[in-house]
Each structure stands twice: as C-alpha cells, then as structure tokens.
Amino acid sequence: MLADSGIRAQITAPVRAAGSPRTVVAAFNTRKAVRSGVLWGSIFGIAIASSEVSYVKLYKTAVQRQALAATYGTSKAASALFGPAPQLQTVSGFTVFKISMTLMVLGAVWGLLTSTRLLRGEEDSGRWDLLLCGQTTRRGATAQVIVGLGVGLGTLWAVTAIITVLSGLQSSVRISAGASLYFSLTMVATAAMFLAVGALTSQLAATRRQAASFAAVFLGISYGIRLIADAGVGLHGLIWASPLGWVEELSPLTAPQPLAFLPIAAFTVAVGSLAVHLAGRRDVGASIVADRDRGGVHLGLLYGPSGLAIRLLRARVTGWWVAIGLSAFLYGFIAKSTGATVSGSVKEVFSKLGANGNGAAAVFGLCFLLEAILIGFVAAGQVTAVRSEESDGTLDNFLVRPVSRSTWLGGRLLVALVVLVLSGIFAGVLGWLGAASQHTGLSFTSLLEAGINLVPPAIVILGIGVLTFGIRPRATSIVVYTVLGWSLLIVIVGGFGTLGHWVLDTSVFHHMASAPGVPPNWEANGIMTAVGVAAALVGGLAVRRRDLQGA
Amino acid sequence: MSDTALRTEGLTKRFGDVVALDHLDLEVAQGEVVGYLGPNGAGKTTTIRLLLGLSRPTAGRAEIFGLDCQRKPVETHRRLAFVAGEANLWRSLTGAETLALLGRVHGQVDEAYRDELIERFDLDPTKKVRSYSKGNHQKVILIAALMVRPDLLILDEPTSGLDPLMEQAFRHCVQEARGRGQTVFLSSHMMSEVEALCDRVGILRDGKLVEMGTLAEMRHLSALTVEARFDGSIPDLSVVPGVSAVEADGSLVRCQVRGSIEPLVKVLAAAGVTELLSHEPSLEELFLAQYGEDGHAG
Ligand SMILES: Nc1ncnc2c1ncn2[C@@H]1O[C@H](COP(=O)(O)OP(=O)(O)OP(=O)(O)O)[C@@H](O)[C@H]1O
Ligand SMILES: [Mg+2]
Numbered sequence: 061m062l063a064d065s066g067i068r069a070q071i072t073a074p075v076r077a078a079g080s081p082r083t084v085v086a087a088f089n090t091r092k093a094v095r096s097g098v099l100w101g102s103i104f105g106i107a108i109a110s111s112e113v114s115y116v117k118l119y120k121t122a123v124q125r126q127a128l129a130a131t132y133g134t135s136k137a138a139s140a141l142f143g144p145a146p147q148l149q150t151v152s153g154f155t156v157f158k159i160s161m162t163l164m165v166l167g168a169v170w171g172l173l174t175s176t177r178l179l180r181g182e183e184d185s186g187r188w189d190l191l192l193c194g195q196t197t198r199r200g201a202t203a204q205v206i207v208g209l210g211v212g213l214g215t216l217w218a219v220t221a222i223i224t225v226l227s228g229l230q231s232s233v234r235i236s237a238g239a240s241l242y243f244s245l246t247m248v249a250t251a252a253m254f255l256a257v258g259a260l261t262s263q264l265a266a267t268r269r270q271a272a273s274f275a276a277v278f279l280g281i282s283y284g285i286r287l288i289a290d291a292g293v294g295l296h297g298l299i300w301a302s303p304l305g306w307v308e309e310l311s312p313l314t315a316p317q318p319l320a321f322l323p324i325a326a327f328t329v330a331v332g333s334l335a336v337h338l339a340g341r342r343d344v345g346a347s348i349v350a351d352r353d354r355g356g357v358h359l360g361l362l363y364g365p366s367g368l369a370i371r372l373l374r375a376r377v378t379g380w381w382v383a384i385g386l387s388a389f390l391y392g393f394i395a396k397s398t399g400a401t402v403s404g405s406v407k408e409v410f411s412k413l414g415a416n417g418n419g420a421a422a423v424f425g426l427c428f429l430l431e432a433i434l435i436g437f438v439a440a441g442q443v444t445a446v447r448s449e450e451s452d453g454t455l456d457n458f459l460v461r462p463v464s465r466s467t468w469l470g471g472r473l474l475v476a477l478v479v480l481v482l483s484g485i486f487a488g489v490l491g492w493l494g495a496a497s498q499h500t501g502l503s504f505t506s507l508l509e510a511g512i513n514l515v516p517p518a519i520v521i522l523g524i525g526v527l528t529f530g531i532r533p534r535a536t537s538i539v540v541y542t543v544l545g546w547s548l549l550i551v552i553v554g555g556f557g558t559l560g561h562w563v564l565d566t567s568v569f570h571h572m573a574s575a576p577g578v579p580p581n582w583e584a585n586g587i588m589t590a591v592g593v594a595a596a597l598v599g600g601l602a603v604r605r606r607d608l609q610g611a
Numbered sequence: 612m613s614d615t616a617l618r619t620e621g622l623t624k625r626f627g628d629v630v631a632l633d634h635l636d637l638e639v640a641q642g643e644v645v646g647y648l649g650p651n652g653a654g655k656t657t658t659i660r661l662l663l664g665l666s667r668p669t670a671g672r673a674e675i676f677g678l679d680c681q682r683k684p685v686e687t688h689r690r691l692a693f694v695a696g697e698a699n700l701w702r703s704l705t706g707a708e709t710l711a712l713l714g715r716v717h718g719q720v721d722e723a724y725r726d727e728l729i730e731r732f733d734l735d736p737t738k739k740v741r742s743y744s745k746g747n748h749q750k751v752i753l754i755a756a757l758m759v760r761p762d763l764l765i766l767d768e769p770t771s772g773l774d775p776l777m778e779q780a781f782r783h784c785v786q787e788a789r790g791r792g793q794t795v796f797l798s799s800h801m802m803s804e805v806e807a808l809c810d811r812v813g814i815l816r817d818g819k820l821v822e823m824g825t826l827a828e829m830r831h832l833s834a835l836t837v838e839a840r841f842d843g844s845i846p847d848l849s850v851v852p853g854v855s856a857v858e859a860d861g862s863l864v865r866c867q868v869r870g871s872i873e874p875l876v877k878v879l880a881a882a883g884v885t886e887l888l889s890h891e892p893s894l895e896e897l898f899l900a901q902y903g904e905d906g907h908a909g
Contacts, residue, residue: 362712453699
C-alpha cells in the first residue's frame with residue numbers, strides 16, 4: 061500500500077511539473093511543509109486546549125483562582141521561565157502562562173529545522189542540482205522554497221487556530237474566537253521568524269547540520285536574553301533585544317499589543333530577503349562562510365570508529381554542552397531570587413508542574429526537567445548519528461576491514477553513554493556554580509546528584525533507539541524523535557491530574573524525580589537504566605544478524 | 612591450508628520476491644585474476660556484499676581462504692581489501708587523513724608503496740574529501756585497498772570515474788599484484804579491462820552463473836569471423852560445414868565459422884582467394900552475443 065502510493069507519487073510528480081515548470085520547486089516544497097504544518101499545528105492546538113481544560117477542571121471556584129493569582133502571579137521564577145503571569149485568575153491568563161513559552165520555543169525549533177531541511181538539506185543531497193537544471197535560477201528556487209515554507213506556516217497557524225477556537229468556545233472556557241485567533245497567531249510568530257533565520261543560515265553554512273546549529277545558537281541567545289529580562293532584576297528593557305521577547309510583548313489573551321507585530325514582520329521580511337539575495341550570489345553547494353578545502357594532517361583520534369566518531373561529533377556535542385551548561389548556570393543564577401517567592405499555595409502549583417520542595421530547590425527541580433529534555437535530545441542525536449553512519453555508507457569502510465559490527469556498535473554506544481553522563485554532570489556542576497555565585501546555599505553534592513539524575517531517561521531513549529536500529533533501521537530517527545516528542549507532550553499537557561497514570565507512565569521523563577527539590581529516586585533510575593541497557597543489547601544482537609541497509 | 616582463495620556453495624540471496632543471486636557455485640584459486648561480468652542488476656554487487664559479510668545469505672555459504680564469510684568476518688577481512696564502485700568517505704577529512712585512518716584500521720600498511728601509489732594516481736592528499744571529484748574519491752579507496760598488499764583484492768567496478776590515464780595506472784597495479792601472487796576478483800563493465808587483466812571470466816545473468824572459463828575456452832565455443840576477397844566468381848560458402856551468417860559485398864565475403872575451419876580453408880583455396888582476414892571475437896562481442904541475441908532479461 062505505502063510503497064504503492066510512493067511509486068505513484070513519483071510517477072505523477074513529473075507529469076504535474078510539466079504543467080508549470082516554473083513553479084515546480086514551490087509545489088514540491090509546499091507539499092512537504094504543509095504535511096509538517098498539519099502535524100505540528102495539531103500538537104500546538106492540543107497543548108493549548110488541554111491547558112485550558114485542565115485549568116477549569118482544577119481551579120473551579122473564583123476563590124481558588126484568586127489565591128493562585130495572588131501568590132503565584134508575582135513569582136519571579138515563573139516569570140523568568142515561562143514569561144510574566146499577569147492574570148492567573150482567568151483561563152486566558154493561565155493558558156498563556158502555562159503554554160506560551162514552550163510553544164514559542166517549539167515553534168522556533170520547527171521553523172529552523174523545516175527551513176534548513178528544505179533549503180540546505182535538499183542542496184546537500186544533490187537534489188537541487190536536478191531542480192536547477194530546470195527552468196529556474198538559484199535565487200528563484202530559494203524564493204520558491206520560501207513561498208512553500210510560507211504556505212506551511214499558514215497551515216501551522218490554521219490548524220492551531222481551529223483547535224484553539226473550538227476549545228475556547230466551550231462554555232466553561234469561554235474565550236472569544238477573535239482572541240483565540242490572535243493567540244494562535246502569536247504562537248506561530250516565532251515559527252515565522254525562525255523559518256527566515258533558517259533560510260539565512262542555510263546560505264551561510266556549508267551543511268544542513270551547521271545551518272541548523274547556527275540558527276539554534278541564535279535561538280539560545282534570544283531565550284537567554286528574555287530570561288534575564290523577565291527575571292525581575294531590573295533589566296526588563298532587554299526584552300526588545302530578543303525576538304522571543306517581541307512575541308511575549310504581543311501579550312495575547314491578557315493585554316493584546318498588536319504593535320509588537322511590527323518588529324516581528326520587519327525581522328522576518330528582512331532576514332528572508334537577505335537569504336534570497338545571498339542565494340543568488342553563491343554557487344550551488346557552496347557556502348558564504350568560507351569552508352576550508354585544505355588542511356594539515358591531524359591524526360589525533362583517527363584510530364578507529366569510536367575515535368573518528370568523537371572527532372566528527374565533538375563540535376555538535378560541544379554545542380549541546382554549551383546550551384546545557386549555560387542554561388543550568390542561568391537557572392542557578394536566578395534560583396535564589398525567584399525561589400524566595402515560592403511558598404504556600406505556589407508550592408502546590410509547582411508540585412503540579414512537577415517540582416517539589418522549598419524555594420530555590422523547587423525552582424531547580426522544575427528547571428532541571430528542561431535540562432532532562434535537552435539531554436534527551438542529545439541521546440536522540442547520538443542514535444541518529446549511529447544510524448546515519450550506516451545509511452550514508454561510511455560504515456562500510458570499517459566493516460569491510462577487520463572491525464566487527466559488535467566492536468563498532470559497542471564503541472559507539474560507549475561514546476554516547478559517556479556523552480550523556482558528562483551532560484548530566486555539566487548540568488549539575490554549572491547549576492551549582494550559578495547558585496553558588498548568588499550564595500543560594502544548595503550543596504554541591506545535591507546538585508551533582510540532581511545532574512546525574514537527568515541521565516537515566518536519556519539512556520531509555522538511547523536504548524529504544526538502538527533497538528529500533530537493530531530491527532527497523534530505516535525507522536530509527538522517526539521512532540526516537542516520536543518517543544522524545546511524545547514524552548515532551550505529556551510533560552506539557554500532563555501534570556494536572558487530567559491524564560491517567562498509565563498515560564503519564566509512557567513519558568520517559570515522568571519516572572524521573574524532580575531533584576534537587578526531592579531526592580533522586582535511585583530505584584526508578586536503576587530500572588530505567590536497566591531497561592535502556594537491555595533494549596540496547598537486544599538491538600545490538602539484531603544488528604549482528606541483519607543486512608546492512610542504505611538510505 | 613587450502614589453495615582456494617574464494618569459494619561459494621549454493622549461495623542465494625532474495626530481496627522479497629526478487630532473487631538477486633540464485634545458487635551460485637564459484638571457486639577462485641589463489642593467485643588467479645578472475646573477471647566477474649553481467650548486465651546491470653545481474654547480482655554482482657550482491658555477490659560481493661555477501662562475500663564481505665555485509666549482507667546475510669538466504670541460503671548457501673561462502674568462504675574466503677577456508678574461513679566462513681559470515682561467521683569469521685574479522686579474520687577474513689585481515690587478508691582482503693575491497694574497492695566499491697562508489698566511495699562513501701567522510702567529507703570533512705583530507706585524503707591523507709582518510710588513508711591514515713583506513714590504514715590503521717586494517718593493521719599493516721606498506722608505507723613506501725602507499726606514497727608511490729599517491730604519486731602514480733596523481734592524488735593531492737592535502738585536500739578535503741568534500742572537494743574531491745568523483746574520480747579522486749575512487750583513487751582514495753583504490754590506494755587504501757592496494758597499500759595494504761592484501762592476499763585477496765575484491766573490486767566492484769573499481770575504475771568508475773577514472774580517466775583513461777588513471778585506468779592505465781590501475782591496470783598496472785593489478786598486474787603488479789598478480790606478479791606478487793595476490794588474488795584478484797574483479798567485477799566490471801569495462802570489457803577491455805577484463806580482457807587485458809583476467810585469467811578467467813564468469814558471466815552472471817539474473818543471479819545465475821551462465822558462463823565461466825578462460826577467454827580461450829569461451830572463444831572456442833563461439834564463432835570466428837572470416838573475411839575473404841576473390842578475383843573471380845564467389846563460391847557458395849553456406850554449404851560448407853560449420854559456416855553461418857554469410858554476407859557477400861561485391862568481391863568480398865564475410866562469414867562466421869564454428870568448430871574446425873579446415874573445410875572452409877579448403878573451399879577458399881580452391882576458389883582462388885586473394886585476401887584473407889580472420890579475427891577472434893573480443894570479450895565485448897562475446898558478451899553482446901550472450902545478451903544481444905535474446906535481449907536483456909531484466
Ligand atoms: N537492498 C536491496 N533491496 C532490494 N533489492 C535489491 C537490493 N540490492 C539489490 N537488489 C536487487 O538485486 C538485483 C541484483 O542487484 P546488484 O546490485 O547485485 O546488481 P549488479 O550486478 O551489481 O548491477 P550493476 O551492474 O548495475 O552494478 C537487482 O535486481 C537489484 O534490484
Ligand atoms: Mg553493482
């Protein structure tokens with residue numbers, strides 16, 4: 061069935077192209093972008109709707125809502141992490157607070173991944189050469205992809221909006237259709253900006269991965285700036301220096317300020333046009349940032365598959381470590397001042413968000429959930445890197461020489477494991493450094509433990525990935541990112557008692573104690589590690605017994 | 612120690628409904644240079660990936676130097692080197708770094724020979740792999756395979772993308788390897804290359820080995836082309852035993868002979884032949900005859 065329709069699509073595509081040779085690139089990319097927009101739009105919509113529904117179920121009376129707003133609305137921790145929370149006594153205010161920062165970041169990630177995939181990714185694969193033999197120029201093709209991305213963005217918004225409007229119309233929620241439309245528009249604003257950023261970095265960088273990481277660095281800086289701006293240390297003006305800050309200033313549902321769309325639109329158009337302009341000025345396959353074609357002979361690490369993997373992946377892993385370390389430091393830095401406002405009923409809300417304990421430790425517990433997600437991404441990245449060695453054929457170079465599959469995979473997984481453990485240690489140590497710089501009074505060991513506590517969920521993801529790699533290698537990337545995305549979704553919509561325990565249990569992050577707010581659950585960690593290792597072993601056995609499979 | 616370098620017994624590989632390789636029985640002695648031919652999709656690459664343990668056979672087995680290819684891949688790979696028709700290298704390494712890495716992974720490298728090969732193939736090893744042309748990629752993996760001086764060289768369309776000068780250099784290297792007693796298993800679409808290098812040739816078609824033997828044996832089975840010019844009247848050659856495909860063009864007659872040519876020579880001499888030309892079929896003609904008659908199967 062599937063294969064059948066795939067073949068049909070391949071056969072019909074050129075026929076359709078023959079009808080309008082000038083827009084074939086746009087049509088081709090629009091289809092891909094729309095598919096992704098529908099998927100992510102549904103996730104956005106469901107996340108918003110579930111937040112609205114869980115609020116009205118959890119805080120039924122006006123008294124409860126007032127109490128929540130009075131104590132929690134002034135929490136600097138909440139403000140730094142999720143943005144300001146001006147109207148927690150309303151469904152709207154709570155929803156914006158609960159969900160908007162997550163969706164803004166996710167939207168940005170969607171934007172940069174989609175545009176770098178359709179621009180730089182297609183170019184890397186050599187498919188652009190084929191397209192450009194047709195009736196289009198480099199600049200024209202880039203512009204057409206951007207049109208396709210725009211349609212994808214429209215789809216993302218439309219799907220998010222439909223679900224949000226429908227959810228708002230429920231009698232208990234009662235948010236007007238107009239307000240819901242505006243809200244969903246603000247939730248895709250970061251996606252628009254980062255589609256453009258991805259288009260630009262696709263021109264600057266030499267590979268898709270590099271393009272995506274340039275854009276991710278920009279996202280990290282934007283997030284960091286607005287985090288400081290909202291941390292209540294008297295630097296709120298900084299909010300205008302961050303694209304994420306502009307979106308925050310749109311203040312959907314609470315105090316709409318549509319003027320903030322101006323910098324957003326100007327930024328998107330300017331960056332997008334610059335990308336099209338640069339695309340016309342370079343060769344296909346070349347980059348603007350000079351890429352050295354010659355090099356001295358550096359034989360360090362070139363001893364075998366594991367050494368080579370360390371050498372080839374170190375830039376990417378270092379990037380993740382910088383993100384993990386920097387955010388942990390920032391969280392540590394704000395933990396004391398923001399944690400001071402965590403008391404009484406705020407504690408109750410915090411515990412529903414997944415953090416327990418007092419003050420700074422509770423803030424850390426919540427922040428470290430975000431670190432766990434980052435480390436989950438590192439694990440997923442390691443598995444997909446293992447699979448891509450096979451799919452791009454470079455693995456053959458080792459396996460036709462005296463290297464067995466077990467030696468190769470074992471070495472690679474050991475590297476992955478060390479990367480994950482070091483990621484956890486980094487989070488703990490840098491979190492402690494940030495906290496110590498403010499004399500927060502949290503002990504080094506408690507934070508180190510909290511850091512190591514982040515590793516087991518990542519080991520589960522690694523294990524599931526290796527298992528898939530063994531039995532269905534071509535599905536590796538889809539499966540690990542689905543497991544990660546699903547776990548993330550449960551974290552976003554869960555935690556309010558509206559989801560059954562068995563649903564929560566399907567999230568790898570649900571089994572992790574929110575240390576240092578509460579002590580790590582070493583028993584659960586042991587079980588997670590054992591599950592991950594067992595899955596990896598089964599996967600490894602399967603790898604030994606199957607054909608090597610290309611892309 | 613057996614003196615067979617490579618042996619397969621009933622080696623079979625299916626991909627779903629496609630039988631890519633069908634009960635292949637093959638034997639290559641040590642020191643032999645064997646050509647492996649067949650149209651696109653015949654199963655040549657499939658055979659080689661099974662020999663290398665990269666794929667698992669559906670049935671049958673293969674061994675190299677008496678060791679099972681599936682069960683002892685590491686041991687067999689110590690004694691062989693492989694060149695693929697398409698090099699998949701690490702784009703961010705330079706040529707020199709790639710050669711160093713592959714040499715270390717293999718174990719022992721003849722460094723003087725490696726430098727000589729770099730010279731011969733005119734490769735600039737300081738450049739990054741991503742800036743190499745297709746031919747240069749191929750040179751890197753050729754050098755990486757030759758520099759370890761393996762007992763067995765398995766080559767799958769090794770010269771794809773090489774210019775004629777480099778192809779010449781490649782032939783020289785294979786002849787050198789043969790001189791040193793190395794065994795070579797060469798899959799190729801370049802008939803002249805196989806003709807020039809190989810002691811024996813196997814022809815594969817639809818996963819089955821349809822022909823295997825020395826070039827002389829194969830020629831013997833096929834027809835010899837004869838062209839003759841006459842002064843006077845042209846004799847009727849079609850009645851001569853073994854002769855077929857007679858074409859007359861003025862005073863020139865062209866025909867093909869199978870088996871003994873004695874009857875034809877007698878008839879020609881009696882008829883007063885003034886010019887006589889004969890040539891054996893090239894491998895290319897043999898190959899085309901094998902596939903041309905009833906067309907491609909695939
Ligand atoms: N991984 C695979 N999955 C499905 N079918 C395959 C696979 N690999 C090869 N085949 C099929 O097996 C048959 C033999 O392919 P193979 O690559 O061995 O041919 P080949 O003789 O090397 O051809 P060429 O001269 O084009 O290189 C073909 O029909 C091919 O389509
Ligand atoms: Mg082949």
